[in-house]
Amino acid sequence: MKDLIIIGAGPAGFTAAIYSLRAQLDVLMLEKTGPGGQIALSDVIENYPGYSEISGVELMQKFEEQAKKFGLVMESAEVTAVEDHGEKKIVKTTSGDHECKAVIICSGAKPRKLGVPGEQEFTGRGVSYCATCDAFFFKGKDVASVGGGDTAVKESLFLSKMVNRVEVVHRRDALRAEKIIQEKAFASPAINFNWDSVVTSINGENSVESVTLKNVKDDSEKELPVQGVFVFVGILPNTDFINIVEKDEGGFIKANDKMETSVPGLFVAGDARVTPLRQVATAVGDAAIAATSAEAYIESLE
Amino acid sequence: MKDLIIIGAGPAGFTAAIYSLRAQLDVLMLEKTGPGGQIALSDVIENYPGYSEISGVELMQKFEEQAKKFGLVMESAEVTAVEDHGEKKIVKTTSGDHECKAVIICSGAKPRKLGVPGEQEFTGRGVSYCATCDAFFFKGKDVASVGGGDTAVKESLFLSKMVNRVEVVHRRDALRAEKIIQEKAFASPAINFNWDSVVTSINGENSVESVTLKNVKDDSEKELPVQGVFVFVGILPNTDFINIVEKDEGGFIKANDKMETSVPGLFVAGDARVTPLRQVATAVGDAAIAATSAEAYIESLE
Numbered sequence: 001m002k003d004l005i006i007i008g009a010g011p012a013g014f015t016a017a018i019y020s021l022r023a024q025l026d027v028l029m030l031e032k033t034g035p036g037g038q039i040a041l042s043d044v045i046e047n048y049p050g051y052s053e054i055s056g057v058e059l060m061q062k063f064e065e066q067a068k069k070f071g072l073v074m075e076s077a078e079v080t081a082v083e084d085h086g087e088k089k090i091v092k093t094t095s096g097d098h099e100c101k102a103v104i105i106c107s108g109a110k111p112r113k114l115g116v117p118g119e120q121e122f123t124g125r126g127v128s129y130c131a132t133c134d135a136f137f138f139k140g141k142d143v144a145s146v147g148g149g150d151t152a153v154k155e156s157l158f159l160s161k162m163v164n165r166v167e168v169v170h171r172r173d174a175l176r177a178e179k180i181i182q183e184k185a186f187a188s189p190a191i192n193f194n195w196d197s198v199v200t201s202i203n204g205e206n207s208v209e210s211v212t213l214k215n216v217k218d219d220s221e222k223e224l225p226v227q228g229v230f231v232f233v234g235i236l237p238n239t240d241f242i243n244i245v246e247k248d249e250g251g252f253i254k255a256n257d258k259m260e261t262s263v264p265g266l267f268v269a270g271d272a273r274v275t276p277l278r279q280v281a282t283a284v285g286d287a288a289i290a291a292t293s294a295e296a297y298i299e300s301l302e
Numbered sequence: 303m304k305d306l307i308i309i310g311a312g313p314a315g316f317t318a319a320i321y322s323l324r325a326q327l328d329v330l331m332l333e334k335t336g337p338g339g340q341i342a343l344s345d346v347i348e349n350y351p352g353y354s355e356i357s358g359v360e361l362m363q364k365f366e367e368q369a370k371k372f373g374l375v376m377e378s379a380e381v382t383a384v385e386d387h388g389e390k391k392i393v394k395t396t397s398g399d400h401e402c403k404a405v406i407i408c409s410g411a412k413p414r415k416l417g418v419p420g421e422q423e424f425t426g427r428g429v430s431y432c433a434t435c436d437a438f439f440f441k442g443k444d445v446a447s448v449g450g451g452d453t454a455v456k457e458s459l460f461l462s463k464m465v466n467r468v469e470v471v472h473r474r475d476a477l478r479a480e481k482i483i484q485e486k487a488f489a490s491p492a493i494n495f496n497w498d499s500v501v502t503s504i505n506g507e508n509s510v511e512s513v514t515l516k517n518v519k520d521d522s523e524k525e526l527p528v529q530g531v532f533v534f535v536g537i538l539p540n541t542d543f544i545n546i547v548e549k550d551e552g553g554f555i556k557a558n559d560k561m562e563t564s565v566p567g568l569f570v571a572g573d574a575r576v577t578p579l580r581q582v583a584t585a586v587g588d589a590a591i592a593a594t595s596a597e598a599y600i601e602s603l604e
């Protein structure tokens with residue numbers, strides 16, 4: 001029986017590993033698709049303190065090496081369920097079951113994609129899902145901002161202070177955001193609204209040059225010249241495999257400030273949890289706490 | 303009038319600066335004693351994700367350079383008070399007053415010192431105030447652990463799994479920790495108790511070799527050979543200058559998960575706040591959130 005199983009090999013997972021291994025716990029990390037998580041898709045990160053400029057892949061390699069220095073054991077497996085048997089937890093995977101005393105869920109989240117040509121190719125270099133992360137790279141440029149919800153409009157406002165022009169693209173003819181936020185967006189001279197519209201493709205040679213919009217009412221098309229596309233149509237947590245902890249309506253796992261979930265011995269860190277911000281910096285903070293809490297929990301069992 | 307004033311130039315302060323400057327806020331950082339904060343006293347840090355081994359000074363230089371890349375303006379000044387005038391805050395300092403819309407308090411905390419010869423000299427290389435940070439460096443060695451409170455005993459238990467022997471030094475003849483924690487400590491063969499004792503000096507040539515203990519009842523002295531000293535006699539937040547926000551009984555500032563204090567427009571991040579863990583990793587997570595919340599707050603004013 002392991003002390004601790006960490007589910008997911010992104011920023012939160014590796015940080016949880018560094019902390020728990022340095023606390024002398026017997027740890028196993030399970031990862032489905034390969035190390036790095038969502039952040040590995042970022043070409044340039046400027047806001048992880050300590051690195052002025054680094055790629056997501058490179059940063060995650062550093063995290064991984066550091067965890068391995070303390071003896072991290074990783075296994076490639078997809079977790080299908082976590083069972084709570086009091087002092088024993090069973091983590092079920094596609095390649096067998098593992099028993100442990102505690103689990104830290106670091107399975108992350110992914111942005112909902114548009115699913116249009118060009119999106120995948122330009123992700124991390126023209127297509128972004130996070131204004132806090134990437135707005136700064138588009139200073140003085142024109143960008144499309146897709147979505148009409150609360151987050152989308154807030155992020156568009158954030159963008160509007162930095163870029164030359166924000167072209168909001170929304171499939172309906174009204175926003176779903178809070179009234180006060182809507183009014184600010186309507187008042188901004190840097191924001192233009194493209195109603196009843198969806199993006200059908202993201203175009204360009206080496207970088208994003210335009211998006212093609214389709215009007216959903218009359219099926220007309222137009223091309224909008226932009227150098228960037230921000231997509232704000234939702235975030236999906238990777239938490240389907242676990243149904244024994246409390247989640248919010250979006251599927252994010254609830255935790256207190258010790259990163260304890262509703263089930264004793266199950267902890268969560270990073271993008272998979274209910275949190276006001278999803279960044280490498282916050283994942284790292286969460287995970288240090290989760291590992292410390294897990295260590296204290298395991299200590300309390302003995 | 304500035305958008306934002308950041309008080310303190312440690313891990314939290316620099317991270318708040320990176321995030322708020324990238325969000326195009328007009329920011330001023332105030333620092334009393336020079337950049338770096340408590341962490342600058344650490345010779346080797348192994349648990350900040352991204353750096354397998356780095357000194358505190360070097361890591362803080364990297365944070366500072368990164369913030370300066372985005373245009374950080376720093377001023378050397380001691381904050382004496384923060385006044386809340388609704389949409390305007392006044393930060394009073396020894397070298398004049400500053401007006402701003404929002405404040406992030408990143409003033410940190412410091413461990414209570416023993417105040418004995420050898421303590422200062424060996425801080426960061428033999429004398430530590432944090433088992434989570436430094437226990438790993440003392441694998442297989444003998445260490446003294448000073449204090450009898452809840453934290454002290456928990457930290458001693460944590461240490462006992464890694465080091466050869468923990469010599470607990472406590473000025474009274476009983477622990478003040480929770481009963482269950484006490485029982486575990488008494489049951490551990492790796493923990494020895496030195497009752498009614500205080501450390502009067504920490505001795506060694508280039509590294510810690512022993513501590514001198516004095517028995518407070520009979521004034522007798524003895525020398526205890528150890529290679530490290532962990533001091534757990536309290537943490538003091540640097541929050542005396544602000545008395546308009548809610549604090550706990552220890553003087554730490556209370557905040558919600560958005561790092562909002564009890565006063566709108568005043569935020570807190572890092573060691574100065576009520577938090578289960580005080581690490582560079584957690585300061586960084588807090589500060590990213592605080593800066594994002596401050597940006598949203600300032601946006602809401604306009």
